[in-house]
Amino acid sequence: MLGDKQKQEVGTDGTAIQAGGDVTLTQNNGLSVSEVKELCLLFLRDNFPALREEAINAAELNVQKFATKLEAKIVENAREIDLAKFTDPDVQAAINDAVQSSARKGEKSNPSVLVDLIAERASASANDFKDIVLSEAVTVVPKITSEQIAYLSFIHYMTHVGINGLQHISQLEPYSQRALASVRSGLNLSDSQKRHIQYAGTCSIASMMGMDIYDGWMSQLYKYMGYTDINTFKSDIAQFTPTTKLLLEAFDKDIKGGQVTLTSVGQAIAIANLSTTLGKMDYSIWLK
Secondary structure (H helix, E strand, O other), X not given: XXXXXXXXXXXOOOOOOOOOOOOOOOOOXXXXXXXXXXXXXXXXXXXXXXXXXXXXXHHHHHHHHXXXXXXXXXXXXXOOEOHHHHHOXXXXXXXXXXHHHHHHHHHHHOHHHHHHHHHHHOEOOOOHHHHHHHHHHHHHHHHOOHHHHXXXXXXXXXXXXXXXXXXXXXXXXXXXXXXHHHHHHHOOOOHHHHHXXXXXXXEEEEOOOOOOXXXXXXXXXXXXXXXXXXXXXXXXXXXXXXXXXXXXXXXXXXXXXXXXXXXXXXXXXXXXXXXXXXXXXXHHHOOO
């Protein structure tokens, strides 16, 4: 299950999560940021013409909140966003799907995940496969709960995300703390909820002998740190990074119920959710 990993380079006292400075966006053969926000409200009015006044007011408030989050995400990722893509019918269709879900369900539609997927769909670093996956992920997110999204994020972080450039295992602790903030609610997910996310097309669950997660981390994700003895690795994890130990033990317990493999759609959803605490992640590492 351990595969391609997010590569975050850090120095001795540094961090791989960086924020950009102030950003000003201008129209460049596409829609302006304010026009993208207005587009969300237009989609609402086109799709919900027959609602009672109180219902349309609630729906419009939900969409305004979603549009505000999308606007903020576009500004935050300004250097990677291609505003011209917001004139693409396929991108607008993805926004329309997100708007309809947000209008109906509000926060239960997981708008923070949706806006990250939309922003990535409009990024300059595109490929046909990734675009298809992202558009599909937008339609799946509202069909699953925040706890299920957290579980997908847990599986992805534990099997596919490694931090490069660490000088000592203790430097992993802040990353594990941030990851835990994204995945905590998904730990101990019930079997019925796991079957549902499999039905939704985000993962497959095989009833077979699970992997040794400690060995996988030592021999693959953190091989560069020079560990060769599993007991030393476990001891250092326990001593220097207790949050990592918590995550590893939770994963070890979880896989006894069957090995979980995320689909590309499940990975996209997990990446979007993990990005809320780990910082922007490169979807192209996995969706290629």
